[in-house]
Amino acid sequence: MEKTICELFAGVGGFRLGFDRLESGWRTTWFSQWEPGAKTQWAHDCYVQHYGESIDLNGEYHTGEDISLMDKSAIPDHSLLVGGFPCQDYSVAHTLASSKGIEGKKGVLWWQIRDTLIEKKAPFCILENVDRLLKSPAKQRGRDFGIILACLAELGYSAEWRVVNAAQYGAAQRRRRIFIYAYRDDTNYGKKMSDVSADDIIKTNGLMTKAFPISEMGKITQTVLNEDIVDVSDNFAFPFENAGYMHQHTVYTAKILEAEEAPILLGAILQKNVDEKHYISTEKMAKWTYLKGAKKIPRKSANGHEYMFSEGPIAFPDPWDRPGRTMLTSESTLNRSTHVVTDPGTGRLRLLTPVEAERLQGFDDEWTNSGMPDRMRYFCMGNALVVQMITRMGRVLDDIIAEEK
Numbered sequence: 381m382e383k384t385i386c387e388l389f390a391g392v393g394g395f396r397l398g399f400d401r402l403e404s405g406w407r408t409t410w411f412s413q414w415e416p417g418a419k420t421q422w423a424h425d426c427y428v429q430h431y432g433e434s435i436d437l438n439g440e441y442h443t444g445e446d447i448s449l450m451d452k453s454a455i456p457d458h459s460l461l462v463g464g465f466p467c468q469d470y471s472v473a474h475t476l477a478s479s480k481g482i483e484g485k486k487g488v489l490w491w492q493i494r495d496t497l498i499e500k501k502a503p504f505c506i507l508e509n510v511d512r513l514l515k516s517p518a519k520q521r522g523r524d525f526g527i528i529l530a531c532l533a534e535l536g537y538s539a540e541w542r543v544v545n546a547a548q549y550g551a552a553q554r555r556r557r558i559f560i561y562a563y564r565d566d567t568n569y570g571k572k573m574s575d576v577s578a579d580d581i582i583k584t585n586g587l588m589t590k591a592f593p594i595s596e597m598g599k600i601t602q603t604v605l606n607e608d609i610v611d612v613s614d615n616f617a618f619p620f621e622n623a624g625y626m627h628q629h630t631v632y633t634a635k636i637l638e639a640e641e642a643p644i645l646l647g648a649i650l651q652k653n654v655d656e657k658h659y660i661s662t663e664k665m666a667k668w669t670y671l672k673g674a675k676k677i678p679r680k681s682a683n684g685h686e687y688m689f690s691e692g693p694i695a696f697p698d699p700w701d702r703p704g705r706t707m708l709t710s711e712s713t714l715n716r717s718t719h720v721v722t723d724p725g726t727g728r729l730r731l732l733t734p735v736e737a738e739r740l741q742g743f744d745d746e747w748t749n750s751g752m753p754d755r756m757r758y759f760c761m762g763n764a765l766v767v768q769m770i771t772r773m774g775r776v777l778d779d780i781i782a783e784e785k
Contacts, residue, residue, distance in 0.1 A: 381459050381503065381784035387411040388447060388463035388496065389489060392426045392748055392760050394741070395462040395506075398770025404778050409456035410434040412447045422752040423760050429750045447492045452499035459781065461496060464508040464765050465489045494531050503784065505562040506773060508765050511543045513558055514620040522618040526631075528560070530605045530612045533629045537562040538570060540581065542588040543622035545638060546766040547703035549592055552644035553740045555706045555766055559773065561587050565628075569780050578602070578632035581625045587780065588623065591772040596637040597623070605629040647700030649739035652725030659730040660720065668729075671716045672696035697722050697729055704740045709762030711737060712755065734758065742767035 383406045387395050390413040399406040411434050413424040424444040434443050436454040466489060497505065516524045525541075532539050539562040547554040563570050576585055583589060583597045603618050607629060624633035660668055676690040697720045698704065708717050712731050719732045734757040735745050741764045748757040 381781050383407060383781055384409045384458040385460045385462060386455060386458040388493060389413065389465050390427055391464065391764050392423050393430055394765045394767050395770055396431065397743065398767045399774045401771050402774050402778065409458050410436060412443055414444055414446055422756045426748055426750040426752060452496050455496060455500055457500060459503050461502040461505045463493060465493060490528060497535055503564050503567045504777065507560040509558050511556045511558050520617050522620050523613065523616050525620055526605060526612050526616040526618060527609060529626045529631060530609045532562050533605060533626060534609065536565050538565055538573065538627040540586045540588045540625050542592055544592050544769055546769055547643040548638040548640050549772065550641045550643060551742060551766045551768050552646065552649050553704045553707060553766060557765065568783050574627065578625045582623050582634055586625065587773065587776045590776045593639040594636040595639045598635040600632050600634045602630060602632045605631060643703040645701055646698055646704045649736055650721060650724050651733055651736060652723065654723060654730065654733050658733055659728050667714065668720060696720060707737060707740050707762050709759045711758040711762050737761040
């Protein structure tokens with residue numbers, strides 16, 4: 381089987397970079413990156429600067445446009461579909477035209493992934509999302525992830541998932557994300573894994589545990605997804621754990637403990653004597669101190685209920701002897717979640733540089749130095765994934781692909 385990739389919601393190319401680092405013959409046939417409402421498509425343009433454009437089967441260029449308007453049949457063939465997509469409202473209803481058809485909410489990107497799988501029938505798929513996907517929405521815990529698994533089962537895929545803390549596996553950031561690995565049941569791998577127990581797949585033999593070894597696994601619980609996806613949307617709720625497996629609508633899940641590897645420490649990624657613009661001014665120091673500190677604030681809810689909002693302190697500055705915290709798209713702005721470090725050269729407090737933000741995510745230095753302003757460089761990194769995690773999964777997938785025709 382040829383090692384070809386289609387990368388949806390590509391950002392600045394984290395999935396592609398992760399597979400390229402394997403140097404094992406992976407080739408990206410098409411990508412899509414479009415930021416709704418943005419006048420300039422900074423992430424798309426950065427991607428193109430590194431890798432060039434991708435032409436579709438109609439000989440046209442649509443990589444920087446709304447994927448929902450894309451004719452999915454024009455996407456070049458690929459053996460692996462990848463993408464990092466946001467946690468949104470995945471609820472569905474029957475279409476007016478047919479009780480068997482389903483209709484998701486407009487703008488929800490999962491349906492673009494599903495439509496691409498329907499049209500192109502990729503043998504393998506790796507997806508990334510925030511870990512709260514397992515528990516959303518709050519009023520019906522597990523519904524959204526249940527819908528995704530039910531869609532995959534309906535299309536003839538089995539799936540594994542794991543919540544991965546990148547710092548536990550050698551990265552520089554304590555970033556928890558869920559990775560979903562899906563494969564068609566009619567692949568050689570799918571046929572082989574159908575005879576393996578869920579316990580063995582989660583604990584020993586699955587792609588996820590090979591890429592991200594575990595130290596301990598709890599008891600497996602299971603449930604069965606209704607084959608009617610609208611019924612799943614209306615009624616399904618289930619306490620998904622941080623690891624699991626789905627085959628033919630049956631779901632198995634267990635809580636695992638990750639095997640720790642030495643992380644990259646924050647101090648190891650810091651530059652020295654950086655540009656003055658990154659340092660915190662004397663005038664703003666009091667505000668930063670307040671934001672990072674513990675506080676109790678009286679608040680009133682929409683229905684008039686009064687309550688006390690409280691939050692604990694955040695290390696200020698961030699310690700060098702630990703990995704960085706989860707980086708958000710608001711990194712470098714005046715807010716509680718932004719990293720503040722002591723410069724190794726001057727000893728003064730400052731924000732991370734764009735290069736340090738890239739290092740937190742495992743990108744090459746100056747990856748986003750493509751003409752975009754600094755605020756967008758931080759934004760793109762806050763939206764990105766940790767590249768080393770992709771390389772780890774790709775290494776296992778190399779062996780799986782080798783057994784296909």
